[in-house]
Amino acid sequence: MFVPTTFFDAIYDYEDAEYVIFGAPFDNTSSFRTGSRWAPDKMREMAINFETYSPKYDLDMTDILVHDAGNAFVSVNIDETLEWIYEDAKQIVDDGKFPIMLGGEHSLTYAPVKACYDACDEKDDFAVLVLDAHFDLRTDFRGLKNNHACVSRHILEDITKKYVSIGIRSGPREEWEYAAEEGIKFYSNEDVFEMGIKEIIKETMEYLNSDHIYLSLDMDALDPAFCPGLGTPEPFGMTDREVREVLRAFAPKTIGFDIVEIAPEYDNGQSAILATKLMREFIFAREASKKLS
Amino acid sequence: MFVPTTFFDAIYDYEDAEYVIFGAPFDNTSSFRTGSRWAPDKMREMAINFETYSPKYDLDMTDILVHDAGNAFVSVNIDETLEWIYEDAKQIVDDGKFPIMLGGEHSLTYAPVKACYDACDEKDDFAVLVLDAHFDLRTDFRGLKNNHACVSRHILEDITKKYVSIGIRSGPREEWEYAAEEGIKFYSNEDVFEMGIKEIIKETMEYLNSDHIYLSLDMDALDPAFCPGLGTPEPFGMTDREVREVLRAFAPKTIGFDIVEIAPEYDNGQSAILATKLMREFIFAREASKKLS
Amino acid sequence: MFVPTTFFDAIYDYEDAEYVIFGAPFDNTSSFRTGSRWAPDKMREMAINFETYSPKYDLDMTDILVHDAGNAFVSVNIDETLEWIYEDAKQIVDDGKFPIMLGGEHSLTYAPVKACYDACDEKDDFAVLVLDAHFDLRTDFRGLKNNHACVSRHILEDITKKYVSIGIRSGPREEWEYAAEEGIKFYSNEDVFEMGIKEIIKETMEYLNSDHIYLSLDMDALDPAFCPGLGTPEPFGMTDREVREVLRAFAPKTIGFDIVEIAPEYDNGQSAILATKLMREFIFAREASKKLS
Amino acid sequence: MFVPTTFFDAIYDYEDAEYVIFGAPFDNTSSFRTGSRWAPDKMREMAINFETYSPKYDLDMTDILVHDAGNAFVSVNIDETLEWIYEDAKQIVDDGKFPIMLGGEHSLTYAPVKACYDACDEKDDFAVLVLDAHFDLRTDFRGLKNNHACVSRHILEDITKKYVSIGIRSGPREEWEYAAEEGIKFYSNEDVFEMGIKEIIKETMEYLNSDHIYLSLDMDALDPAFCPGLGTPEPFGMTDREVREVLRAFAPKTIGFDIVEIAPEYDNGQSAILATKLMREFIFAREASKKLS
Amino acid sequence: MFVPTTFFDAIYDYEDAEYVIFGAPFDNTSSFRTGSRWAPDKMREMAINFETYSPKYDLDMTDILVHDAGNAFVSVNIDETLEWIYEDAKQIVDDGKFPIMLGGEHSLTYAPVKACYDACDEKDDFAVLVLDAHFDLRTDFRGLKNNHACVSRHILEDITKKYVSIGIRSGPREEWEYAAEEGIKFYSNEDVFEMGIKEIIKETMEYLNSDHIYLSLDMDALDPAFCPGLGTPEPFGMTDREVREVLRAFAPKTIGFDIVEIAPEYDNGQSAILATKLMREFIFAREASKKLS
Amino acid sequence: MFVPTTFFDAIYDYEDAEYVIFGAPFDNTSSFRTGSRWAPDKMREMAINFETYSPKYDLDMTDILVHDAGNAFVSVNIDETLEWIYEDAKQIVDDGKFPIMLGGEHSLTYAPVKACYDACDEKDDFAVLVLDAHFDLRTDFRGLKNNHACVSRHILEDITKKYVSIGIRSGPREEWEYAAEEGIKFYSNEDVFEMGIKEIIKETMEYLNSDHIYLSLDMDALDPAFCPGLGTPEPFGMTDREVREVLRAFAPKTIGFDIVEIAPEYDNGQSAILATKLMREFIFAREASKKLS
């Protein structure tokens, strides 16, 4: 009997699946440390560590219709790669399925966000929630428009203004000014410390007021103590439990999800294990909400 | 002048010792990441980092009658290994000494628990306290009865029902159901977050109501931020200080102790350093209570 | 477009395939360093490094009918695991395909060897060629019959005496005596130094005189300079080119093949890259010989 | 256009600079794990990760007059090295600049402290604040007077009694007794847990009552979860935010600063990233206070 | 006294220098493993290991007019980066100095080759000698023209046909065919094994017949046993001594030099140490030939 | 049954032993990379990998009277440390036993050499044979007389001129000149390449013409391909087999032996495994010669 090399408990075929996970092994615009290309495979390897059962939600992963499509075919050129991943993600949402992208770097998020938006039949309700240490509000960076430091800017300009980011603690002065001028809703990590994550969740929920949220988790939102294997680690970050709380709260309202920016070569699985766990918490929370309703 | 390669401040001969530390370099049933076989030697290496003096207890390790016996001779076969370690531990307790086993994997715990129980002259008072992320309540796992995922089940069925585990956050549905049906006393890690460790200690103290406790510390009870070098790391774990509090509270009531499941090849000493420190805290706390009484 | 997480250029379905690769992620009897369980996945990761084309043989891997079945389902119990892998391998050979097992540890070799033998219609012609630093001639080791240090003994006693091993340089006195008494044909690594690999190949070819050879490559046959990521590394080993020469010479006469004992956590891909390359050289050489005949 | 290999945003010449950073790649008295010699270069490498802008202080690093002088020339002999670094630091303070030393080990601190003291025109006001897990109060250690375990003792005896240390949790009995007898002001890490860092800062501010403070940050004050790459890691340490709070509070009153004891080979940048961030927080906080006044 | 963080014995100012070393920390087109961006700094760190004196040539590095300019400012966009590095290299050669570029990836080589060619007053004599495991003859790769797998193609098409590569052992069928059709002179690694490096050097010397050679050393020409820290390691490579022999032979005839494709995060300095040594051998050999003439 | 943490097959008590192994965990004068302090313990860990039997010599390690005394107590001060190790080694030789020191750095060699010399009753016959990449002929280095770069100088000046070193390829001009002027007998690594190790052994045997040789193996004599875990790795080194040949040839004539300069943190056991193997080859070869005579 052979076990596939995909997520071991993502046991459903594409046709039967409700969730379609795919890796996006691309990190070619990363400016500091690269290596997020290895994250999807590392997460598959780490998943074997986990039980399929969630006591909190009384759900078993093998009962949830999850499919792992493998890794998206990517180029070294980010623009080409974005086109291809857009096509991949668009197909998934057009087939009525929920896309979960495992990066790779944050620039990739533009593709599934666009795909989810284009397929969304309530475009006014479409919103994006980002957890990140960085604004990613540059128009371009180091020679590329679609650099991983620009993804939120392009989402805001091209797709939707219904946008909140949480965990922000790094950016050039221009980004802080731009965010202020444009009235972009964000919570810095100091806000998380002071307001508490529960209050931020409540405010964000009201602000976005959406049932069509795309949720993007840049793992550098987390503190390096929990997640040292990152491309651009930024101290003074969120705790694992704060991030989990956000995922649990918003999962029921999402139409797309990604986890990006883990660089697994910079630790021994610690970050990939946490990311894999968080992905599972997200899926469990979303499924549980469906049972309730 | 030569320094032994054992714990540098475990300076007493077996005959004079009250505490006998031994390594148990066995990890052959580990299902995810192996390597706990290297933990005892790594802990010896890391011990050199520490001062022999405890300011909290005003005690010096070199004044405490500790002997390091080296590593138990082990087989690759878990059943054979358990028999041999049982003999080793039995000898130690029969000689009136306190055994401290440094795993190695959690399956090994059965041997010193059994040895302590068999040598205990108040068998009704005998109890087991486990810190662990996992239930370890399977009857068997992946082809082996004495798999590391089964140790608590065998203790409960064969030795004692006076049992509490703290830190639990992972297990198949069957284990959660079994625990519920059997009324097994346990505190999940969510319980630790919500109740606080002090309350849990208080309840556990009352529940066990014992002066003959065997305390087993599966280091994956701890959060990977504190202890990344593990065989089966499980996010959202206990803090170092919560675990220390449990050790300090229960050490005075123990008749045996172990620390298991560190896989030192997955970090650069961080986990072994913490485990070694916790072992010292345990010994200091137990000694201090004797001085008081 | 999605890329499977199997070998990227093993692009054929099982039905169409002539070669079926499968991983065997089992290392639970390993006595020194474990971790060969991670080797198949590491080899898949490293394969992306290679061009699909072989200039020597003017063949492209994507034109060869290769299928990657994923990893065999394994237990922690070696006996159970051997049964399961026997069934897996037997199916493959019964389906008229060529099995390539990527260990995992050397004990596993017994299963595909037995499967190939049982399916072989010229049993007298069946032979086994092993490259190894170790004799693996023990009857049992550290509590287990099917320890990785015993595989050649069981093959010799249970399956065939048409057996040669090359690269031998380690074993207890009993093994050297047993080999001498039983007249087991082997070449030590000193023989390789002195006779040259070409002469050894010639002698072995004549001695085995077989077109039904199972070839097992224990990577510790190689010198740690070429292959440091091993469970039981043994200095003074064979060079990469000597091993390649053996594979190229014997591939045309093989009916089964495996590569075992890489422990990828002990280097940064060096050993898995070499092993993956050697597997490709083997396949190319075997295919090329078919074209000729 | 070429970028210097010094801190990328320390863009001012020595002549124009107000802050002069220099590395001190010396670790030859380290008794447990060495490697702090590599810390200054690792910090330079990690600095590229950070934005030059501080939103908290609305300051940009490139507007602050910072110069990176490279690494001090060091001997293997600590006494000689201390003399040389004293000369280097003395020159800097004599030139009216603020010295920031990046160790290297803690013994080095004696040199810039002495240099700052010798150049200080209000010697009575001169004070030293140390963050450390260790007392460093030995008169000598393992054959050397200027061992890294002795630096605070020599400062206290030779230079000033206006001294406070925070984070202390390790030392032989003699050090605890000496500290008590001498009335040395210190806060253990347990004090930090119980009193809170704000109260400790307030008390320390009053106790030192100085505008000429030399601040020395031994990174092992921090918990290994935040800072695993250390020479002598000591569990149960301070959090990143507690340390930051101390730096922010005292930076405006400092005349010299160092960060020591990172051993970057024991993690993958996590500790160097945090140290670099803390250095920047220190500089920003000090600059911001100047703007206010 | 401060030591610069550049090569410790490259002690001359730009103005006085004859050799100008610069790093080129760019790896953004790398398709397998990235990280060559860290190579220049790692080589600077490793250089400290070496004596400044060469017994073979009786020369001391500190007597040779070498300047280390730091690292070239790079973009994430390869085209932009090539332009910038072209400008940097052009300036160096226009100033009559000898450029030594430390990559970074192989695509960068195009820039200094072009700069050397443009500044060469005997363009017909201009030639390029490449040591590489790979042809790098693609017109474009994975979405980029200036991918590191294409550099030799662009040199051949845009700059010169006086070109030889040594060590080739990997490429798609198209590259082997293209090389054959175009009559591109190359020596495979099998040629090195069979002909011996001395004969290849002799033939290449005659074939190129040039005193204006640009020499590019892609370190993957070497066997991974000598150089495991590579982006695209290819087994069965050249030995350290074979490569040294080529460098020694051709250095006297060169007008530019680079070392590329080391990925230092994949070993612990082994590859960077060798590369640094080879750079020194190159400089010594070139200087020695000047003394003779 | 407990296994000591010393070399597993060094099973004899000090009293009964003929060979006494001791570690010397000191590296405090190392100028480039430190860490040889960890080598003795790493070698003990790696020894478990090996069979006790030598087929070449038909000897079993457990039949040879070997004792492992643990690690010498060391200071951070090299002078003090040398005194202490001298005392330790002197005791061993005075007790009629053969000392084997496992460094630690090369400076330590002075102590056992001096001890062997002082105890030698045929002082004129006393000789020293060193395998090393470096001359170690400085009078002092970086502030210390007894730096690891000076050991051979002090041996030559203080103890004996009957001295040969093999493998030399690095040193400042002064050392090469000093060696030439003083007529110090040495073979560079280029000599090894050109003359062959057998001829060098023959010449050295004649030159030393001694039965009282102290043999010191600085592992950096070896090429980093075989031994990457070194303090000062120097490319273009000796092969494992060349070094083994020297050990086998001279072991019968030795009265003391050491292996130094391994820095095990810079690889994953590769260097310690080779060193451990070489130590065993040495002991086997020496024992075998005794049987013959």
Ligand SMILES: [Mn+2]
């Ligand atoms: Mn981002």
Ligand SMILES: [Mn+2]
């Ligand atoms: Mn980010």
Ligand SMILES: [Mn+2]
């Ligand atoms: Mn457990």
Ligand SMILES: [Mn+2]
């Ligand atoms: Mn557990």
Ligand SMILES: [Mn+2]
């Ligand atoms: Mn084998």
Ligand SMILES: [Mn+2]
């Ligand atoms: Mn083997």
Ligand SMILES: [Mn+2]
């Ligand atoms: Mn300190």
Ligand SMILES: [Mn+2]
């Ligand atoms: Mn400290």
Ligand SMILES: [Mn+2]
């Ligand atoms: Mn190339």
Ligand SMILES: [Mn+2]
């Ligand atoms: Mn290449």
Ligand SMILES: [Mn+2]
């Ligand atoms: Mn030496």
Ligand SMILES: [Mn+2]
């Ligand atoms: Mn040396």
